[in-house]
Amino acid sequence: MRHDTPVFPRSLAAPLRRSVRALAIGAMAACTLGLIAPQAHAADKIIIMVGGINKLIYLPPKLAESLGYFKDEGLDVELQSQPAGVDAENELLAGAVQAVVGFYDHSIDLQSKGKEVTSITQLLRVPGGMEMVRADLADSVHSMADLKGRTLGVTGLGSSSSFLAQYLAARAGLKSGDYSMLPVGAGNTLIAAMKQKRVDVAWTTEPTTSILLASGAAKVLVDMSTVEGTKAALGGLYPASSVYVHRSWMNSHKAEAQKLARAFVKTLKYIQTHSAEDIAEKMPKDYYGGNKAIYVQALKASLPMYSPDGKMPAGGPEQVLKVMAGFNPNIKGKNIDLAKTYTNEFVDAAQ
Template sequence: MNHAFSRSARLTKFALASCLALSVFSSPAKAADPQKVTIMVGGITKLIYLPARLTEQLGYFKDEGLDVELLSQPAGVDAENELLAGAVQAVVGFYDHSIDLQAKGKEVRAIVVFGQVPGEVEMVASSQAATIKSMADVKGKTLGVTGLGSSTNFLTQYLAHLNGISSSQYSVLPVGADNSFIAAIKQNRIDAGMTTEPTVSQLLKSGDAKVLVDMRDVAGTRAALGGTYPASSLYVQSAWLDTHKDEAAKLARAFVRTLQYLHTHSADEIAAQMPKDYYGSDKALYVSALKASLPMYTVDGKMPADGPDTVLKVLAGFNPSVKDKHIDLSRTFTNQFVNQVK
């Protein structure tokens, strides 16, 4: 009796265990947790960096299984510092930082190129327009940039250098972007300065500033710099890239998808995807600025063929630390991940 009961109990336990095992293996697999990536943007409301927030708004990060957090700093150099400190995994900023940093012994690499031109404009305060008619006239003037060591600072120095003006002959004042740049113009703290859309359109509409050098399209950029100037991009530390190729590939797919969206939708349709605080009370101005900016975006995220050489020429033109170093441009960017996108 006891023996039969013991055998029955063992069979019952075996049956229960088998059912439990089957239920475990037949149940749907738990979805993997999204891969967390924090990206610092050098001024998230700037149209040159539009792909960052637009990709989030369109849900393309989530489609790739990524949990992306977007943070913002007013200047690209601040975003770069966050990357080097390990506080973020990637930066949406200007490609030229990868060359500047290699000269300083640090390795970062652009993996998606958003802009084939800077999208930057040197604006002159209307009160100074009669005396500053080109960059040859900035001697003794105060020029605004987003931050010291920023790409706006690089470009300002080069444009002055091209016109025979050394960096000791004018002052540079970091004034940030957007409203802080507009305030600097209105308060006469700067005589001219470099900024992007939609700030350019806001200053033109108010009449507070005029265009001095326009690098919002390929023609204007070639006239100013002698070639295309790949600018806004997604860059990461090379050491991170070596161990996170899966995340890099997913980021590339998400961003290329956004670049394709930009070239297949109207400015009105794109603006409708953005948060209201991006255009405030003047959506028409934002749409107009966006429409003018669309040609600057690449279609496929690839580095323009003549781009790295132009950027190196610009930086070496005024920066001795770049001029005197051998820069291996092949280590400053890669098309590996965007080439995989169908």
């Protein structure tokens, strides 16, 4: 007799076989119904669309990936890029991605259209960019009031850059018909549009602003890369880059939303505690635009714009709503529920 073979009394053998069979059938049914997740299956992939992944205003997602913070949270994250935030927004609405890194103001714009997205982590306290004028026009264009009959370059129609341009023009006394807007993307396509004189003024961010200034191709018209400059231009803070998701996805994926927020909060803390040189070393070399020194210089100047903790700054949503209502008739006078456009729930838990 083999001593490794268990022996049961005949009176117990049949009931035991029936119990084992019942357990096996139950387990198979549970797997079929999705009650027990097979161990071999990885976590569902989360695709994050970024409105221009090599822009410094959208640096945190790539930095989080490079530091391994998504993997530390057990997340399978894929980063994708679109040239403008409005394109990323459209991907989210189409259900092609689960999250977007783009400007918070889209959550207000979308709610006015009957769609609900919610920012779960705030990455920037200010827009982090500039309206820049072509160098050959700098003597005649001193402010947004001088743009009558001229062309403004924006990343895309319906993008946050177009929101800001329209508000600044309206604040300067211009009507929408006094100027035209041309979508020119960002980076090299924007620089080409400036050099080819297809636009007179354009919104851009680092490192493109530093490249334009270093080459002498453009000068600063309105600076919203700092807290002081943003308050002077807009009348208050303008929380910009954020991680936003469908509100329905957030409510049905609380665990994933919490892990995303924790990864981004850790990334923001890394930015606060490391030098521009350290951070640049974690980024892909093709982000440098062929000039690492300018990239590091631009990053060093940009560090104060990042949120220290991922929280929505007090008064920020109200200020963004004020700006949006200042030029958009679809928002002015409409009842916007700001409490649904952002939440600090996840970043508070991540601290």
